[in-house]
Amino acid sequence: MARINHNIPALVSQQSLSVSDRSLRNAMTQLSTGLRINRAADDPTNLSVSEQLRQVIRGSAVVTRNAHDATSLLQIAEGALDEVTNILQRMRELAVQSANGVWTSNDRNYMDVEYQSLKEELDRIAYQTQYNSMQILNDETTSFGSLGGPSVIHLGVNNSIGVDTINVSIQSVTLDALGLETSGIADLNSVYLAVDELDDALFSVSSNRATLGALMNRLEVVVNNLMVQESNTQAAESTIRDTDFARMTTEMVRYQILNEASTAMLAQANSLPKSILGLFDQ
Known part of the structure; x- marks a missing residue:
């Protein structure tokens, strides 16, 4: 019709x-x-999932940089502590040498000149070693982990204390912190005391270095895990969002x-x- x-x-x-x-x-x-999803109307449910995955991806990239930055700080601190260890070893050599009865008071005074010079350099290293303008080997108010407290390294994509963060403390190595402020080897009584003080200082610095080494190894594991997590999350996000x-x-x-x-x-x-x-x- x-x-x-x-x-x-x-x-x-x-x-x-x-x-x-x-x-x-x-x-x-x-x-x-x-992209399969270019606007919310294309797939509202999977868009939400995709955006959450993107949060994890971008957060993982930032956390990886956080871990690398923290590793850089720890490497600077450990390098300085290595030199502090060398100084303490040389100071102990001088103390043991000065303890020998074949030396006169003048000889011990000459040895003490080098000993005191090494003390000054050790203290200078403790106050001069910095990262991003923060002193990292003393407990000044401008130092990393101010006043001896721990500093927080953020290593997670969320904000759960203890899960996404770790606390990092670097012990002070100033003369006062190591108990060497009045140490000297100009006389026999001082020499015997100095050897004990240096043994304690070497133990403290070695423990500090061991802690930093363990933290650096931990951060390396964190970075490796983040790389795997970021790669797998990107693959999941690509499956949802890509054409x-x-x-x-x-x-x-x-x-x-x-x-x-x-x-x-x-x-x-x-x-x-x-x-x-x-x-x-x-």
Whole structure:
């Protein structure tokens, strides 16, 4: 039955053309951006999951930098402590040498000159060793872990104390902290006391270095774990958000064909009412 007020075939063709055109634009957007989800309407649920995964990915990258920065600080501290150990070993050599009865008081005074010079250099190292303008080998208020308290290294993507953080303390190696402020080897009584003081100081510094070494090893494990976590999380996020080019290319060709077919059929449907004019010619 021929009608002119309502062209049903044209309406059907228009609807089909609208659907295929919208699908074609979506396919072209995905192929041009490389992303399956370009706006919230594309997949609201998986968009939320993807954004949470992105938080973990970007947080892991920052935490990795945190770990590298902390390792750099610890390496600077350990390097300085290595030199402090050498100074203490030389001071102990001088103390043991001065304890020998073959030396005169003048000889011991000469040895004490070097001994006191080494003390001054040890103290200078304790106050001069810095990272990012923070002193790291003394307990001044401007130092790392001020007033002897621990500093927090953030090594997690969240904010759970003890889970995403570790506390780092570097013991002071100033003369006062090591008990060497009044140490000297100018006389035998002082020499015997100095040997005991130096033994205690060497034990303290060695313990400090062992702690730093353990922390550096721990940070290396943290970095390795973060790299694995970041890689796996990126793979998961890619599965959710990235375009499957093989499938979407096939879909685009399909929508192009449907779009062209719908356009052709719409043209045919629009020409159907014109056939009614032929009735007036008869």
